[in-house]
Amino acid sequence: MPFSRIADSIGASATLALNAEAARLRAAGEPVIHLGGGEPKSRAPESAVTAGIAMLETGEVRYSPASGTPEMKDAVVAYTERFYGRKPERTQVLASAGCKQAIMVALIALVDPGDEVVYPVPYWVSYPDMVRLTGGVPVEVRAADGSCQPTLDEMAAACGPRTKAILLNSPNNPSGGVFDQDFMRGMVKLCEERGIHLLMDDIYHRLVFDGRQAIHGWDFTDRDLDDTPLVVLNGVSKMYAMTGFRIGWAVGPRALIKAMGNIQSHQTGGPSTLAQKAAVASIHGQQDSVDELRVTLEKNRDVLLGLVREIPGLKVERPQGTFYCFADFSAFDKDCARLAAYLLDKVQVVTVPGVEFGMPGYLRLSYCGPVEDAREGARRIAWALDKNGPAEYRVGDRVFTR
Ligand SMILES: Cc1ncc(COP(=O)(O)O)c(C=O)c1O
Structure with missing residues (x-):
């Protein structure tokens, strides 16, 4: 029996296979180092x-209103006022089962089959398939200079009717x-002028390092929330280490928020x-x-970055936030999925191939686990890539050989 075209267009993640192999090795008592994670511990x-x-x-845990409880919406109102300097109305807030669902319902509300959604490369793994789930067309914008951030002009050139x-x-x-600032200011101007919705996935906005702050789109518009196409998408997952609670939210123009709530009401109903x-209490x-x-993450970043930067041939920018470090390993193998499989096989370090984020040749190394894992993982990778290094690498009784 054939499946739908949409189902056929959605790929299985290569990461899942790596995770399954890592889980198998760990269950067998092997000293696996997981630098592939996406959640604080x-x-x-x-x-x-x-x-x-x-x-x-x-003992009374009942249905929620589809767009979230009034208490939850008030918490998001307070959060937005405190961390963004804008005070939305309750009707401009939607609570969802994670930031992911908030993004998904926003896309369903906005995109008709054949419509385009533009985003920079590298991107979060789910964006392309989320757009495809709506029947929309993902448009990836790659920086011509090979960096991890396209220019404003490159973004603008990718936007069409x-x-x-x-x-x-x-x-x-x-x-x-x-x-x-210049990039964000330009993006807000572009979206307001052309009537394009600007979906700001802010899930890491408080995990910014070196005394800096994330730049928020609303800082560059004087318009009322209803009159600007900006939508902020956020949630408790990363900053409060509450990934499994599955609570996220959207703040934006009330007409869009209403449409999103209608969609959600038939999709999952309100979030738990x-x-x-629990999310209200955390806020x-x-x-x-x-x-x-x-x-802690900033310290972990410094440890990991310091060690990987010593690997000759590897290129990496200093992460300014999140808990990921995205490094160019193409000097060792242009096929990053093969390289990730090699590192898992050779020294039992889990990484995520950059191709999943639209950048082949890169690996994503996560430092959201213990700092010892970041340190040990980086050392093992350095050894595995150093063809002229020692013949053996020892971890307790376990000996990795070339
Ligand atoms: C960029 C980005 N957006 C959204 C999410 C999803 O967040 P949530 O767990 O709240 O659905 C993630 C999770 O990894 C993410 O990395």
């Missing part, structure tokens, strides 16, 4: 845990890059009330855990 904030338990103990939305993610997964309760509670996480 710290505990969720105490406020979230306590609020979740308290609700669970009532069928462009419905531009998707921007800053700080960026996988590069860790943060868009600068239990998880919303209103102490924010120390976010600061602690950022400081």
